[in-house]
Amino acid sequence: MTDADLLRDRGVSETKRACEAISDQALALERMRLALDAGRTGVWDWNLVTGEVHLDSRVRQLWGLAEDDPASFEVFRGALHPQDRSRSKETVGLALDPGHDGHYEIEYRVIGVNDKIERWVSIRGRTFFEDGRAVRILGTARDITERKTREQHVRVLLRELVHRSKNLLAVVQAMSRQTAAQAVSVEEFQRKFSARLQALSMAYDLLVSQDWRGASMHDLVRAQMAYCLDVDKDSVGEHAKIEGPKIMLKPEAAQNIGLALHELATNALSYGALSRPEGRISLKWGLADGRLTIEWRESGGPALATPPREGFGHKVIKRLVAMALEGEATLSFPPDGLIWSLSIPASYAMLRD
Numbered sequence: 001m002t003d004a005d006l007l008r009d010r011g012v013s014e015t016k017r018a019c020e021a022i023s024d025q026a027l028a029l030e031r032m033r034l035a036l037d038a039g040r041t042g043v044w045d046w047n048l049v050t051g052e053v054h055l056d057s058r059v060r061q062l063w064g065l066a067e068d069d070p071a072s073f074e075v076f077r078g079a080l081h082p083q084d085r086s087r088s089k090e091t092v093g094l095a096l097d098p099g100h101d102g103h104y105e106i107e108y109r110v111i112g113v114n115d116k117i118e119r120w121v122s123i124r125g126r127t128f129f130e131d132g133r134a135v136r137i138l139g140t141a142r143d144i145t146e147r148k149t150r151e152q153h154v155r156v157l158l159r160e161l162v163h164r165s166k167n168l169l170a171v172v173q174a175m176s177r178q179t180a181a182q183a184v185s186v187e188e189f190q191r192k193f194s195a196r197l198q199a200l201s202m203a204y205d206l207l208v209s210q211d212w213r214g215a216s217m218h219d220l221v222r223a224q225m226a227y228c229l230d231v232d233k234d235s236v237g238e239h240a241k242i243e244g245p246k247i248m249l250k251p252e253a254a255q256n257i258g259l260a261l262h263e264l265a266t267n268a269l270s271y272g273a274l275s276r277p278e279g280r281i282s283l284k285w286g287l288a289d290g291r292l293t294i295e296w297r298e299s300g301g302p303a304l305a306t307p308p309r310e311g312f313g314h315k316v317i318k319r320l321v322a323m324a325l326e327g328e329a330t331l332s333f334p335p336d337g338l339i340w341s342l343s344i345p346a347s348y349a350m351l352r353d
Contacts, residue, residue, distance in 0.1 A: 041142040059141045064112020081109035096134040102127035120148040182311045199262035214248035224261040240281035246352040253348040256321045263313035273301030292349045298337030
């Protein structure tokens with residue numbers, strides 16, 4: 001083989017190795033791009049010597065910048081939420097300090113320059129030093145708004161849970177005391193107290209199913225009526241005519257109205273309209289003039305007279321629910337059957353689609 005052949009073969013080998021190196025580099029870049037896309041992560045680069053800042057398309061989107069908008073550290077930092085700027089400044093200072101490891105990591109809020117949308121971002125970066133001087137920071141930015149929203153929702157739920165737990169314990173304590181005072185035997189106390197706890201439990205089950213945002217009035221009515229009548233929810237309509245718009249009750253309203261419905265239903269079953277086969281209940285509600293009104297009307301039952309002594313159930317439907325919900329309640333006993341009405345601020349409910 002001649003020297004020319006050797007040189008040619010060597011050139012081919014070097015070219016092949018160079019192509020393979022380029023191919024490996026391109027593959028590595030593609031892998032990095034895919035990893036960034038999968039994590040919805042953008043890349044930013046801040047040249048501390050020239051002041052030049054490079055933001056890729058994803059970071060521009062997070063900062064609410066168009067592709068042709070100028071990028072600078074002032075623009076980058078100017079979009080920070082005012083409450084997070086001081087904390088961010090301290091973190092940047094540590095990242096630029098040669099005495100530290102040069103890692104930059106922080107989570108903060110940004111307000112889009114053009115779209116004015118507030119987003120939470122997770123920032124990670126690495127500072128490069130030359131002769132003890134910071135010359136460049138290269139980093140990533142990832143949208144964590146969804147996670148932060150979930151975390152905030154969990155915190156709200158936990159605070160709500162603590163508040164509700166204290167409130168529930170107070171309600172249960174009062175319920176226990178009042179039920180015991182009215183009961184003529186331990187067996188009667190156990191039966192009535194257990195039923196009232198179950199009424200509370202059903203209201204709470206509905207609230208939990210809706211992440212404590214509220215409970216459907218229709219669902220609350222059917223659940224309480226079905227339990228008291230010991231029938232399927234679909235059979236409630238055979239005993240009661242239920243009318244009203246689709247509304248969501250706030251937790252306070254769901255708990256207290258649920259208790260009132262329980263007391264009304266059990267009273268109707270024992271002494272009122274539902275104690276006779278021909279007896280019926282009419283229950284309707286509506287929103288008007290800033291108020292939520294609910295009316296329970298019985299018919300076809302035995303003639304009733306005003307009870308000579310107020311029991312706990314009587315106190316619940318006549319006073320306690322109205323007081324808890326800043327409203328007014330009326331209770332009357334005409335010959336046709338008991339009538340109960342409740343009027344509370346409409347802010348305790350909201351219309352559903």
